Amino acid sequence: MKIFSAAQIREADAFTIAHEPVSSTDLMGRAAGKCADWLMEHYPPSHPFYIFCGKGNNGGDGLVIAQKLLDEGYVVTVCLLEYGSKASEDYIYYYRRLQQQYAGRIREIADVTGFPELPPSAVIVDAIFGTGLNKPIEGWLAGVIHKINDQHPRHTIVAIDMPSGLKADTSSRNTPVIQAHHTLSFEFYKLAFLLPENAAVAGQVHILPIGLSPEYITHTSTRYHLTDLDMMRTIYMPRTPFSHKGTYGHALLIAGSRGKMGAAVLSAKACIRVGAGLLSCHIPDCGYDIMQISEPCAMCITDELPDHSAHFHEQADARYKTIGIGPGLGTATATASSLEKLLATYKRPMVIDADALNILSVYPSLLYQVPAGSILTPHPKEFERLFGPSANDVERLELLSKQAVRLQLYILLKGRYTAIGCPDGAVYFNATGNPGMATGGSGDVLTGILTGLLAQDYSPKAAVLLGAWIHGYAGDLAAAHLSQEAMSAADIISNLGSAFMECFY
Ligand SMILES: NC(=O)C1=CN([C@@H]2O[C@H](COP(=O)(O)OP(=O)(O)OC[C@H]3O[C@@H](n4cnc5c(N)ncnc54)[C@H](OP(=O)(O)O)[C@@H]3O)[C@@H](O)[C@H]2O)[C@@H](O)CC1
Ligand SMILES: Nc1ncnc2c1ncn2[C@@H]1O[C@H](COP(=O)(O)OP(=O)(O)O)[C@@H](O)[C@H]1O
Ligand SMILES: [K+]
Secondary structure (H helix, E strand, O other), X not given: OXXXXXXXXXXXXXHHHHHOOOOHHHHHHHHHHHHHHHHHHHOOOOOOEEEEEOOOHHHHHHHHHHHHHHHOOOOEEEEEXXXXXXXXXXXXHHHHHHHHHHHHHEEEEOOHXXXXXXXXOOEEEEEOOOOOOXXXXXXXXXXXXXXXXXXXXXXXXXXXXXXXXXXXXXXXXXXXXXXOOEEEXXXXXXXXXXXXXXXXXXXXXXXXOOXXXXXXXXXXXXXXXXXXXXXXXXHOOOOOOOOOHHHHOEEEEEOOOOOOHXXXXXXXXXXXXXXXXXXXXXXXXXXXXXXXXXXXXXXXXEOOXXXXXXXXXXXXXXXXXXXXXXXOOOOOHHHHHHXXXXXXXXXXXXXXXXXXXXXXXXXXXXXXXXXXXXXXXXXXXXXXXXXXXXXXXXXXXXXXXXXXXXXXXXXXXXXXXXXXXXXXXXXXEOOOOOHHHOOOOHHHHHHHHXXXXXXXXXXXXXXXXXXXXXXXXXXXXXXXHHOOOOOOHHHHHHOHHHHHHHHHO
């Protein structure tokens, strides 16, 4: 799914109005009508509604919602915020209609003292500002936003299109924003919903299709995308009947050190579970029994050193379709030196994670030696060590995209919506996964998955998109069976089979 900017959403709106054709008044009626239907499906008429409206088209949506709820017998109070701006034409149209039938339900608020007392079980609808927000909210309007947020523990807050105060494409850090329980957003995810810094504001996001022009959507390009199952089904490659283990590639995993062999085992298991043909693991001598017993499907090469690895560059030759390096590896000087030698000779796309990334952040010139098309998988702290700090999440995404282009790498920045920067500048957000995956070892599993997919001849782009998806999907199945609390990284691996079955069989 493409993620459009506020300006592109306005264009989509105008294109639809011109080409469907449909009047802008009717498009508002259609869009807001969907919200009213959603509200009536989720809240019976025993809930009194308080609908706060600005004077633009977001406010117009609020007026349409009010009219529909009142027509259906709901108890509605419409709070019009009078902040001096000129009302939009569609707002005026729907205001007149509401005024004719339900004048008694309308209140004007021009000051925070006009904020109503809310009865128990009231539902607040935030139709103050949407994608037309053009400056931070200040003065008494900010007071209203705070008053609404004060109700958060007692009353449900449903935002229309955007929580008011939230900017669609730029950071809204340290500005007043509605904290909604639900956001009913039209047609598209907005970038703002996917940023960790906005975790507290949008609540559950529900995308309501409103029939914006499919032609505009298809032909307009965007930097940001959200992955979905349809996209994954175009990427997934079923195994072929006459194939053999050679068809699916021989991967080399370089991982583990004393006390961190678990990371290597988790990666190895995941690599095998996504279908790599063969897996060899380069591990320190102390890990030999651990690996052989834990994962009999993997072959082992032990380093000359007992506790960490420093000779893996001697192994890393063209026999291997790809290499995954980093989980539990340690950052000893000898390990760093072996990584430097490996990067000087091995030229196929590989997966670089954890301690291998930490080594790169200490020796940044090595970043230029990483084979083009390789996948780096930093969590936010590792990303900052590699590429420096950012003032906010939007700037960090811009940095992600810029570095992916500059280095011609895929950079997978982990999080709730893992963001994948591509060498062409595009950024894909992964839609699967849950907080149960915030547990040691989840990232090691991801490294194994990505390595296993690259081994099978998935292109780096296909591997990184599918890998992030199936990792999160398996995590979601694990959480559904076990709870987010009880699941472990090993349970992500156990659920990879069901994830493939559900998504692709
Ligand atoms: N996507 C679609 O296709 C469809 C979209 N639709 C809806 O349209 C919405 C966008 O509507 P929009 O463009 O009229 O802007 P909106 O968010 O109402 O804000 C404008 C108002 O806010 C004011 N204002 C802004 N910032 C302010 C501030 N900080 N402090 C104070 N005032 C501020 C601004 O005042 P001004 O600056 O002009 O004086 C003006 O009054 C969109 O989110 C969706 O809900 C549907 O109806 C139909 C299909
Ligand atoms: N709240 C969350 N929602 C979705 N995915 C999550 C969440 N928290 C963590 N994850 C995923 O779990 C993995 C954690 O990786 P990482 O931090 O490297 O863990 P570790 O180093 O312990 O293996 C990442 O793929 C990340 O996207
Ligand atoms: K809103």
